[in-house]
Amino acid sequence: MRTDPPHILCVNPWVHDFAAFDFWARPLGLFTIAAILRRNRVRVSFVDCMNRFHPRKTNRVKVYWDGRGPFEKTRIPLPEVLEPHLGKDGVNFTRYGALKGWIEQDLSAMDRPDLILVTSLMTYWATGVAETIALLKKVFPGVPVALGGIYATLCDAHARQYSGADHVITGPAEPVLADLVKTCTGFTLNHIPAPTDLDAEPFAALDLQESMAYAPILTSRGCPFSCEYCASSFLEPRFRRRSPDNVFQEIRHWHTRFQVKNFAFYDDALLINPEKNAFPLLERIIDEKMDLFFHTPNALHIKEISAKAADLMFKAGFKTIRLGLETTDFSSHRHDIKVRQDEFFTAVENLRAAGFAKDQLGAYLLCGLPGQDLDEVEASIGLVKRLGVTPVLAYYTPIPHTAMWADAVKNARFDITAHPALTNNSLFPCVRSQQDLARISQLKKMVK
Ligand code: B12
Structure with a gap:
C-alpha cells in the first residue's frame, strides 16, 4: 500500500x-x-x-x-x-x-x-x-x-x-x-463524492488552465428526454441536479477569484422544472448584481421559456440563447414531442418581449438526418427567420447507442460502423445523393 x-x-x-x-x-x-x-x-x-x-x-x-x-x-x-x-x-x-x-x-x-x-x-x-x-x-x-x-x-x-x-x-x-x-x-482515494449528491462534487478544477476566457457551468447531469439522435441518456442514465445555491457559489467563485465574466451552461436540460432550479439561481444572480454574461450553446427546451423565464434570463445577463427546435415540421414528431408550434411562437414572443435582440437568439435545426426531406429544413429556416430568430443548422452526426443509430447505419452512403471518423457531420454520412449534398450547400448559404 x-x-x-x-x-x-x-x-x-x-x-x-x-x-x-x-x-x-x-x-x-x-x-x-x-x-x-x-x-x-x-x-x-x-x-x-x-x-x-x-x-x-x-x-x-x-x-x-x-x-x-x-x-x-x-x-x-x-x-x-x-x-x-x-x-x-x-x-x-x-x-x-x-x-x-x-x-x-x-x-x-x-x-x-x-x-x-x-x-x-x-x-x-x-x-x-x-x-x-x-x-x-x-x-x-x-x-x-x-x-x-x-x-x-x-x-x-x-x-x-x-x-x-x-x-x-x-x-x-x-x-x-x-x-x-x-x-x-497503489494509492487509496478516500474522498469520492456520492453519486446521489451532485453538490458533493468539488468545483471542477478550471484553474489548472493557463487562462480562463470563460467558465463552463453544469447545473445538472443527463436529460429527462430521450431524443432518437442523442446519446445523453446513454451517457448519463439518471437525470441529476445540483442545488441552485451550490451552482451560485461556483459562479461567484470563478468570478471573484479569477475575474471570469463569461459562463457557458453545458446542461442538456437547464430549464426543466424551473421553479425549483433555474429561477432561484437566476433570481440570486440578479439580486447580487453580478454583471456577468451567460451563454446556452447546448440549447434550451423551448417549452420552458415562459415570460418569467425569458425575463429572468435577460435580467441575469444571458447573451447567447440557443433553442433546441430541431424542425418546424411540428407534425412529424420524429425526434420527440418536445415542442408544439404555438409553444415555439410563444417562447420567441417571450424572449423578444424580455428584451433579447434577434442576433442573440438562435434556433438549432437538424440537418442531414437519415431519410430527411430537405424541403423540411428549408421551410424551417424560412419560418425561423420570419419570427426574427437566427436559424443555426446542426448537422447530424450518427452516434452509437442512440435509437437512430440503426437507421443511420442503414441509410449511410458508406459503412459508418468501420471507424468513428466516418460519422463526422462534415461528411453528411446519411445524405445519399449528390443532389441533396448540393442542396445542403445552398441551405448553408441561406442561413449565413
Ligand atoms: C456540453 C456539450 C457540448 C458543448 C461543448 C462540449 C465540449 N467540451 O467540447 C457544446 C455546446 C459547444 C457542444 C457542441 C457540440 N456537441 Co455536444 N455535448 C455536450 C454535452 C451536453 C455535455 C458534455 C459534458 O461536458 N458533460 C459533462 C461532463 C462532466 O461529463 P463528461 O465530459 O462526459 O465526463 C465524465 C465522463 O465522461 C468521465 N470521463 C471523462 N473523461 C474521462 C477520462 C478518464 C480517464 C475517465 C476514467 C473518465 C472520464 O467522467 C466524467 C465525470 O463524470 C454532451 C451530452 C452529454 N450529456 O454528455 C453533448 C455531446 C457530447 N455533443 C454532441 C454533439 C453531436 C455536438 C455537436 C456536433 C452538435 C452539432 N451538431 O452542432 C457540437 C460540435 C462540437 C464541436 N465540434 O466542438 C454529442 C456527441 C456526438 C459524438 N459523435 O460524439 C453529445 C454526446 C450529445 C448528443 N447529441 O448525443 N456540445
Missing part, C-alpha cells in the same frame, strides 16, 4: 477535424476528475492540447468579447479510412490545438507521472486521441494511460483496439476512479 500521494497527469487530447473553433468547448469531465484527485491530496498536472493560450504561441491570441476564439491549426494528412470518400488532395484535414512540438516539450519538462488520464469528447475525434496517446507513450514509456469520456464510452470496442490506452473506461469516472488509481498507483 502506498501512502505518499501519486503524481497524476490529466490530458485533454488534440482534435482532428475539418473545422473546429472554441465555441465554449472545455473538457469539463476531466476538470471534475482533477478536482476529485486534488481533494485526495494527489499531485495533479494538466496538459491541454487544446490550449488557446499556450505560452509558446507567438502570434496574438484572439479572444472574442464572449470568451470564444480560434484554435491554432496544423494541416495533417487525411486518415486513411476517409481517403476513399474524399480523395487525398484538396481536403482541409487539420489538427486543432497547440503545436505538437510545444506539447512534446511540455511533457518532456515534466516529472514522470505515475498515471495518465486522457479524456475524449466527440467520437469522430478518435484519431486525435490516438495521436495524443502515442506521444504520451513515447515520452513516458511504461506509465499506464487510462482513457475515458464520451468517445471511450460510446465506442469502447474501437477505443480498446485503436486508441493505444492501457485502460479504456466507460461512463462517469466517479464510481471507478478509486479502483483505477489504486490498481495503477
Whole structure:
C-alpha cells in the first residue's frame, strides 16, 4: 500500500477535424476528475492540447468579447479510412490545438507521472486521441494511460483496439476512479463524492488552465428526454441536479477569484422544472448584481421559456440563447414531442418581449438526418427567420447507442460502423445523393 500521494497527469487530447473553433468547448469531465484527485491530496498536472493560450504561441491570441476564439491549426494528412470518400488532395484535414512540438516539450519538462488520464469528447475525434496517446507513450514509456469520456464510452470496442490506452473506461469516472488509481498507483482515494449528491462534487478544477476566457457551468447531469439522435441518456442514465445555491457559489467563485465574466451552461436540460432550479439561481444572480454574461450553446427546451423565464434570463445577463427546435415540421414528431408550434411562437414572443435582440437568439435545426426531406429544413429556416430568430443548422452526426443509430447505419452512403471518423457531420454520412449534398450547400448559404 502506498501512502505518499501519486503524481497524476490529466490530458485533454488534440482534435482532428475539418473545422473546429472554441465555441465554449472545455473538457469539463476531466476538470471534475482533477478536482476529485486534488481533494485526495494527489499531485495533479494538466496538459491541454487544446490550449488557446499556450505560452509558446507567438502570434496574438484572439479572444472574442464572449470568451470564444480560434484554435491554432496544423494541416495533417487525411486518415486513411476517409481517403476513399474524399480523395487525398484538396481536403482541409487539420489538427486543432497547440503545436505538437510545444506539447512534446511540455511533457518532456515534466516529472514522470505515475498515471495518465486522457479524456475524449466527440467520437469522430478518435484519431486525435490516438495521436495524443502515442506521444504520451513515447515520452513516458511504461506509465499506464487510462482513457475515458464520451468517445471511450460510446465506442469502447474501437477505443480498446485503436486508441493505444492501457485502460479504456466507460461512463462517469466517479464510481471507478478509486479502483483505477489504486490498481495503477497503489494509492487509496478516500474522498469520492456520492453519486446521489451532485453538490458533493468539488468545483471542477478550471484553474489548472493557463487562462480562463470563460467558465463552463453544469447545473445538472443527463436529460429527462430521450431524443432518437442523442446519446445523453446513454451517457448519463439518471437525470441529476445540483442545488441552485451550490451552482451560485461556483459562479461567484470563478468570478471573484479569477475575474471570469463569461459562463457557458453545458446542461442538456437547464430549464426543466424551473421553479425549483433555474429561477432561484437566476433570481440570486440578479439580486447580487453580478454583471456577468451567460451563454446556452447546448440549447434550451423551448417549452420552458415562459415570460418569467425569458425575463429572468435577460435580467441575469444571458447573451447567447440557443433553442433546441430541431424542425418546424411540428407534425412529424420524429425526434420527440418536445415542442408544439404555438409553444415555439410563444417562447420567441417571450424572449423578444424580455428584451433579447434577434442576433442573440438562435434556433438549432437538424440537418442531414437519415431519410430527411430537405424541403423540411428549408421551410424551417424560412419560418425561423420570419419570427426574427437566427436559424443555426446542426448537422447530424450518427452516434452509437442512440435509437437512430440503426437507421443511420442503414441509410449511410458508406459503412459508418468501420471507424468513428466516418460519422463526422462534415461528411453528411446519411445524405445519399449528390443532389441533396448540393442542396445542403445552398441551405448553408441561406442561413449565413
Ligand atoms: C456540453 C456539450 C457540448 C458543448 C461543448 C462540449 C465540449 N467540451 O467540447 C457544446 C455546446 C459547444 C457542444 C457542441 C457540440 N456537441 Co455536444 N455535448 C455536450 C454535452 C451536453 C455535455 C458534455 C459534458 O461536458 N458533460 C459533462 C461532463 C462532466 O461529463 P463528461 O465530459 O462526459 O465526463 C465524465 C465522463 O465522461 C468521465 N470521463 C471523462 N473523461 C474521462 C477520462 C478518464 C480517464 C475517465 C476514467 C473518465 C472520464 O467522467 C466524467 C465525470 O463524470 C454532451 C451530452 C452529454 N450529456 O454528455 C453533448 C455531446 C457530447 N455533443 C454532441 C454533439 C453531436 C455536438 C455537436 C456536433 C452538435 C452539432 N451538431 O452542432 C457540437 C460540435 C462540437 C464541436 N465540434 O466542438 C454529442 C456527441 C456526438 C459524438 N459523435 O460524439 C453529445 C454526446 C450529445 C448528443 N447529441 O448525443 N456540445
